[in-house]
Amino acid sequence: MSTATITATCPECDATVNFDRAPLNGEIARCTDCSAELEVINTDPITLELAPEVEEDWGE
Amino acid sequence: MRIAMTYTRLRVEERMLIDAFEDLGADVTPIDLRTVVFNPTSLGEWAQYDAVFDRSLSLTNTLTSIRILESLGVRCINPLHAIETCADKLATTLAFIRAGVPTPEVRVAVDSDSGLDAIEQLGYPCVLKPTVGSWGRLVSRINDRDAAESILEHREVLGSVNHSVVYAQEHINKPDRDIRVFVVGGNAIAAIERRSEHWLTNTARGAVAAGMEVTPELADLSTRAVASVGADIAAVDLLECPSRGLLVNEINHSMEFRNSTTTTGVDIHRVVAQHTLDIAQAHASQAAGDGDIHPVQRACDASIDGEGAGSSGTPEREGVLA
Ligand SMILES: Nc1ncnc2c1ncn2[C@@H]1O[C@H](COP(=O)(O)OP(=O)(O)O)[C@@H](O)[C@H]1O
Ligand SMILES: [Mg+2]
Ligand SMILES: [Zn+2]
Numbered sequence: 001m002s003t004a005t006i007t008a009t010c011p012e013c014d015a016t017v018n019f020d021r022a023p024l025n026g027e028i029a030r031c032t033d034c035s036a037e038l039e040v041i042n043t044d045p046i047t048l049e050l051a052p053e054v055e056e057d058w059g060e
Numbered sequence: 061m062r063i064a065m066t067y068t069r070l071r072v073e074e075r076m077l078i079d080a081f082e083d084l085g086a087d088v089t090p091i092d093l094r095t096v097v098f099n100p101t102s103l104g105e106w107a108q109y110d111a112v113f114d115r116s117l118s119l120t121n122t123l124t125s126i127r128i129l130e131s132l133g134v135r136c137i138n139p140l141h142a143i144e145t146c147a148d149k150l151a152t153t154l155a156f157i158r159a160g161v162p163t164p165e166v167r168v169a170v171d172s173d174s175g176l177d178a179i180e181q182l183g184y185p186c187v188l189k190p191t192v193g194s195w196g197r198l199v200s201r202i203n204d205r206d207a208a209e210s211i212l213e214h215r216e217v218l219g220s221v222n223h224s225v226v227y228a229q230e231h232i233n234k235p236d237r238d239i240r241v242f243v244v245g246g247n248a249i250a251a252i253e254r255r256s257e258h259w260l261t262n263t264a265r266g267a268v269a270a271g272m273e274v275t276p277e278l279a280d281l282s283t284r285a286v287a288s289v290g291a292d293i294a295a296v297d298l299l300e301c302p303s304r305g306l307l308v309n310e311i312n313h314s315m316e317f318r319n320s321t322t323t324t325g326v327d328i329h330r331v332v333a334q335h336t337l338d339i340a341q342a343h344a345s346q347a348a349g350d351g352d353i354h355p356v357q358r359a360c361d362a363s364i365d366g367e368g369a370g371s372s373g374t375p376e377r378e379g380v381l382a
Contacts, residue, residue: 026092027070039069051069057119059194060295060312 008046012036017048061340062087064109066125068094068116072318073329077115080333093121098128111135111340115314119147119192122314135343137336138313142291146313150191150227152289159288161281162307164299165230172212175226179208185231190223194312195264198223201231232299232307237261239298239306241274241282242317242328243291245335248279250324263319271324281306289313292339293332 006019015033023029027040028051037051063081065088067074074090081088089109093116106112112134116122122143130140138146145151156163164187167178179186185203188211193199202208215223237255241248251274256267263269282296285308295315299307317328 024070024090024092026067026094027075028072054195055118056197057192058117059119059197060315 006046008040008048010034010036010038011048011050012038019046061111061337061344062089062109063111063113063336063340064089064091064106065113065115066091066093066122068092068118068121071117071316073316074115076318076321076329077113077333080327080329081337083330084333084337086333086337093118093125096125098125100128100131103132103134106132106134109134110344111137111336113137113336114143117314123147135339137339138291138293142289142294143313145289146291146294146311148191149189149193149310150225152310153227155288156285156308159284161285161288162304164232164301164307164309167226167228169226169228170224172216172226175212175228176205176208178226178228180205182228182230184208187229187231189227189229191225191227192222196260196262199260201259232301232309234299234301237267237300238309239272239278239300240269240320241278241296241298242294242315242320242324242326243282243286243296244293244328244331245338246283246287248274248282249331250274250320250326250328251278252320252323263316269319269323271320277306281308285311293335 006022008017010017010031010033012031013034013036015031017029017031017038019029023040023043023046025040025043029038029040029048031038038048039051041047041049063086065074065077067090070090078088078090106129112129114122114126114136116125126136126140126143130136145155150168153163153166165182167181169175169178179202185201188200188202190198200211202211236257237253238261239251239253241251243249251272252269253272254261254263254267254269256265258265261267278298281298285296286294289311291311291313295312297309297312299309301307321328
């Protein structure tokens with residue numbers, strides 16, 4: 001599989017977001033064009049949404 | 061070995077861990093906790109895993125899932141008790157005190173007035189922290205009484221009840237860094253310093269991490285600290301006190317490490333994955349000795365057998381709940 005075949009569209013700026021392998025639901029990606037933080041909300045077809053703001057109970 | 065890795069958002073760390081498990085020949089299933097319905101009386105699908113490795117970004121989701129799974133007899137990493145202790149800075153402090161692990165002085169109060177007294181007992185500057193929190197959020201340095209009064213009033217008016225506990229800590233006049241030691245299976249495997257011009261040295265706040273040597277003192281202190289909370293895998297934060305030397309500040313039960321593999325030269329994700337497999341292996345052998353059935357499952361089976369129509373005689377297995 002060529003690395004360029006897995007792509008999705010940035011919901012913020014419409015740019016193409018590339019994945020070097022099939023992403024999983026909940027995976028966090030960054031748009032290289034607008035640097036928005038994105039979350040994979042569907043894997044077939046790959047659909048991206050702006051990643052949510054940090055919640056109070058998130059962390060290490 | 062079959063490992064379930066539970067998550068709520070899949071970060072670089074989780075990807076690195078999945079790769080490490082696969083490289084080690086393990087069967088790892090990432091499970092998005094947001095898609096799961098738990099039945100606390102039945103293992104169901106979870107029966108196929110030898111261990112569950114929690115990597116949830118959300119503490120609420122971690123606690124909810126691990127409480128149920130551990131109650132069903134699943135070996136969870138970290139164990140529930142370790143998570144509950146690490147997630148709460150007061151519980152962590154108490155564990156350190158009981159174990160004789162050196163840690164900054166703390167005063168605790170449940171009211172604004174006594175909170176001010178707590179702060180004044182420590183003197184200025186001191187540090188106020190939410191007992192539950194991470195990435196340096198709402199960790200405040202209080203330099204004088206004016207600041208103390210206003211922060212307590214803000215908390216009272218704007219904060220949720222979670223913020224009504226005043227957990228005040230002695231301020232440690234550390235150099236412009238803190239130290240983080242990664243402890244896996246009782247071994248201090250790597251250390252970084254987190255350097256910043258800001259007094260908060262969280263990398264989430266822009267501190268820059270660099271690898272450093274795990275000195276015998278760092279190894280001793282951090283492994284003792286992790287043992288005191290009962291964690292299998294954790295990252296220990298230490299502060300260098302000019303007068304009292306190394307003090308353990310807190311322990312993170314679900315550590316981030318994406319940049320620490322290159323800075324330390326240690327494949328942290330690989331060591332973590334290997335240790336998880338070792339735990340799963342040990343748990344699986346023990347379960348096999350017990351007839352390969354988790355305790356709660358056994359209990360549920362036993363009570364069903366007991367009530368079942370035409371069930372002849374007593375259940376063969378001992379029922380815990382029956
Ligand atoms: N008592 C203290 N004295 C000096 N610096 C502190 C103290 N407590 C915390 N800090 C600084 O604040 C940072 C965040 O505090 P910490 O207790 O680790 O909370 P969090 O869980 O949000 O990371 C630490 O990494 C350290 O740089
Ligand atoms: Mg910390
Ligand atoms: Zn974009």
